[in-house]
Amino acid sequence: MAKKFKNKTLAWLDYRLPIFSVLKEALVDHPTPRNLNYWWNFGSLAGITLIIMIVSGLMLSMHYVAHVDLAFDSVEHIMRDVNYGWLIRYIHSVGASMFFLIVYIHISRGLYYGSYKSPREVLWWLGIIIFLLMIASAFLGYTLPWGQMSFWGATVITNLFSAIPLVGDSIVTWLWGGFSVDNPTLNRFYSLHFLIPFVIVGIVFLHIVALHKFGSNNPTGIDITLKEESIPFHPYYTIKDLFGLGVFFIIFGIFVFFLPNSLGHPDNYIPADPLVTPEHIVPEWYFLPFYAILRAIPFKLLGVLAMLGSILILFALPWLDTCKVRSCRFRPIYKQFYWIFIVNFFILGWVGSKVPEGHYLIISRICTGYYFIHFLIILPLLGFFEKTLPVPANIFKEHNKKK
Amino acid sequence: MINKNKISNLKKERRSFLKLTTFSVAAIGSSFAVWPFIDSMNPSADVLAQGIKEFDLSNIEEGSSKTVKWRGKPVFIKHRTKNEIEEARNVKLSELKDPQKDEDRVLKPEWLIVVGVCSHLGCIPSGQKVSDAKGDFNGWFCPCHGSHYDSSGRVRKGPAPRNLEVPKYKFIDTNKIKLG
Amino acid sequence: MIRNFFFIILTIFFLTPNLFGEEKAVLKKQEWDFQGIFGRYDKPTLQRGLQIYQEVCSACHGMKRLRFRELKDLGFTQEQIKQYAETFEITDGPNDLGEMFTRPGEPSDAFVSPYKNKEEAKAAFGGAYPLDLSLLTKSMKNGPDYIYSLLTGYEDEPPKGFELPEGLYYNPYHDGNVIGMPPPLYDEAIEYIDGTNASLHQLSYDIVNFLNWTAEPELEKRKSLGIKVILFLLVLTALLYVTMKEIWSRIKK
Numbered sequence: 001m002a003k004k005f006k007n008k009t010l011a012w013l014d015y016r017l018p019i020f021s022v023l024k025e026a027l028v029d030h031p032t033p034r035n036l037n038y039w040w041n042f043g044s045l046a047g048i049t050l051i052i053m054i055v056s057g058l059m060l061s062m063h064y065v066a067h068v069d070l071a072f073d074s075v076e077h078i079m080r081d082v083n084y085g086w087l088i089r090y091i092h093s094v095g096a097s098m099f100f101l102i103v104y105i106h107i108s109r110g111l112y113y114g115s116y117k118s119p120r121e122v123l124w125w126l127g128i129i130i131f132l133l134m135i136a137s138a139f140l141g142y143t144l145p146w147g148q149m150s151f152w153g154a155t156v157i158t159n160l161f162s163a164i165p166l167v168g169d170s171i172v173t174w175l176w177g178g179f180s181v182d183n184p185t186l187n188r189f190y191s192l193h194f195l196i197p198f199v200i201v202g203i204v205f206l207h208i209v210a211l212h213k214f215g216s217n218n219p220t221g222i223d224i225t226l227k228e229e230s231i232p233f234h235p236y237y238t239i240k241d242l243f244g245l246g247v248f249f250i251i252f253g254i255f256v257f258f259l260p261n262s263l264g265h266p267d268n269y270i271p272a273d274p275l276v277t278p279e280h281i282v283p284e285w286y287f288l289p290f291y292a293i294l295r296a297i298p299f300k301l302l303g304v305l306a307m308l309g310s311i312l313i314l315f316a317l318p319w320l321d322t323c324k325v326r327s328c329r330f331r332p333i334y335k336q337f338y339w340i341f342i343v344n345f346f347i348l349g350w351v352g353s354k355v356p357e358g359h360y361l362i363i364s365r366i367c368t369g370y371y372f373i374h375f376l377i378i379l380p381l382l383g384f385f386e387k388t389l390p391v392p393a394n395i396f397k398e399h400n401k402k403k
Numbered sequence: 404m405i406n407k408n409k410i411s412n413l414k415k416e417r418r419s420f421l422k423l424t425t426f427s428v429a430a431i432g433s434s435f436a437v438w439p440f441i442d443s444m445n446p447s448a449d450v451l452a453q454g455i456k457e458f459d460l461s462n463i464e465e466g467s468s469k470t471v472k473w474r475g476k477p478v479f480i481k482h483r484t485k486n487e488i489e490e491a492r493n494v495k496l497s498e499l500k501d502p503q504k505d506e507d508r509v510l511k512p513e514w515l516i517v518v519g520v521c522s523h524l525g526c527i528p529s530g531q532k533v534s535d536a537k538g539d540f541n542g543w544f545c546p547c548h549g550s551h552y553d554s555s556g557r558v559r560k561g562p563a564p565r566n567l568e569v570p571k572y573k574f575i576d577t578n579k580i581k582l583g
Numbered sequence: 584m585i586r587n588f589f590f591i592i593l594t595i596f597f598l599t600p601n602l603f604g605e606e607k608a609v610l611k612k613q614e615w616d617f618q619g620i621f622g623r624y625d626k627p628t629l630q631r632g633l634q635i636y637q638e639v640c641s642a643c644h645g646m647k648r649l650r651f652r653e654l655k656d657l658g659f660t661q662e663q664i665k666q667y668a669e670t671f672e673i674t675d676g677p678n679d680l681g682e683m684f685t686r687p688g689e690p691s692d693a694f695v696s697p698y699k700n701k702e703e704a705k706a707a708f709g710g711a712y713p714l715d716l717s718l719l720t721k722s723m724k725n726g727p728d729y730i731y732s733l734l735t736g737y738e739d740e741p742p743k744g745f746e747l748p749e750g751l752y753y754n755p756y757h758d759g760n761v762i763g764m765p766p767p768l769y770d771e772a773i774e775y776i777d778g779t780n781a782s783l784h785q786l787s788y789d790i791v792n793f794l795n796w797t798a799e800p801e802l803e804k805r806k807s808l809g810i811k812v813i814l815f816l817l818v819l820t821a822l823l824y825v826t827m828k829e830i831w832s833r834i835k836k
Binding site for chain 1: 806809810824
Binding site: 056082 | 445
């Protein structure tokens, strides 16, 4: 421990400002379970995507104008005149989709391997907070191009707050800074959209601190007790994360260069018109499941509560899941329910993109019901009734058994 | 034993070569990836396209001058009197800080066209209006740090290192110029 | 088992977009030059498209995001562009007297819209206004195919039992099967400068190409850069994979 760095300057500086040893501890020496699979790549991918979003967003903000008369034109100015403006804007808009894709996979991994269970509850909470901030940021950012979907998306979502009894309307007026979504709204949305990513960076930092306290969970879900079960983060997981990053960039690149608008909605290339609502308002794909839950319930306030509840319920997940075994590998019944839950979530997303009438409405109600049943009934009961498979003493035992 | 060592050495070499290649390719890629972000801060296509502008000189009387805006900067258009032209032409080049003949700074002697930005630190010299201070050399005077320019826009005194810049322009008509 | 079930359900849902939906007129899909990874614009096609816009569309529709200087992408020279721009009258100002004035267009100017603003257009067309065409193909689903289908989809006689409101036209591709715009293109609607036979198909095909270019002028640059980037990433990722295998081989058992 005496000498952490051979380089004298570095050692001098680190003695006075120990950021280098902290970084070394986190990114180089950190003992990590040796059996992590590729699903564990998505955490670092999310972190890098966050940085890409901040950098591309910063460049866009140098050309964007947050004014109702100029916002749409300034985005087109970026697309047509600014050097590589089209590239930076597509990186940012496709990047938003990619960020959510990665985070959804990251969350699904946590659900499958029980990463939310004791002692990682706070780590899980911080993750949900990041997810909530991402939702806010994505929504605010989608308003900025001031196209038809921007405007009407902003109108519909801000109107959700009017469901609050007594003060709802005053809150909506306060959010708007006027009597409709207009210039003051656009200005504050821009300001907040700029702020939130940096708040996310702060929470990500805490997320990592909490992660390193007990170390990563692993596919077996068992606690790492032996020294040989761990390997240093560098070079093993740095190189694995870099390889994952390469694969991710290829997919990202295919969308940016060849399908840049496939994930967005064409209506957003029509400038906002407060007098004409598009025929069919849908949010971006990553909000569709929650949008379906909102529309499944015929009462405004209940719908809003259900939508909020569908995310907030994740905070209680560490206690709703009463089973002591973490990983799905040793939970044969939960594994079935896990996949049913995922399918149910996809169906919710699919009905979210449809007009809520007839069959679609019935499907969305069944799926919304099941979403909550999964958390509130199935998970608590499974802990009592499920017969889990024998859990190995360490990760090597599990490895041998597989062979 | 020797054989084994050889193999492990070969392996080590292979490994370090592989790492070096991968690292270099990644480094090259990242440096290319940075360029679009830097380039996005350079003047955009519409800014570059607006570089050319036409101005009518017909209503500027002899002895007076006019300031026009071009590329976000003031351009001084001075309709010089015979006196002013002579004054500018009679200066010895050796007296100048930034030696330049008046003939090289104008297309037509009666029209002096310069960018009105002091070559010191970018302030706008006074001297365009009749009431303005014109400095010791009957041209322009920069109030920021006291540089004096003559009737050809050449620096004669003060901290400014260079003469007022002559922009690219041409006469498209007897009384019309095109800047840029 | 359960995973198969998962994929079957997903396939059903995502491959049948209109599981319970009503039938809409099937778009007439075309082979566009600009489609696909190697998609490029064909310059003669774009030039013919510009001619159609100029002689037909521009009577009612604006193209305000397009600047004359951008026509160099269509293969015109600077001099040609300058001359073309000068045929337009641009309102500029205010001048020294505080008045607006008109001057001939310059390459840096944008195309002039036929109406000063939306309100004027609305007044001229009885409420419905002709859209600005700059971003048209991007602003609708399957834009190019849709616009092609719409332009070639007018029917003289609406089907029996369909009541066509006064002053509207029957077009099964438009919402509600009726449209306010009279059929803008027909065989020999214009005479092409380059002598191409101006059939309805040719006209519609050319104008859609032109409109896609005005909506996505960066398309060629984007795709050619994309190919380079993806190829580079494939090499880099392969190298990273090999390096990863090499590094991990140290500890595997």
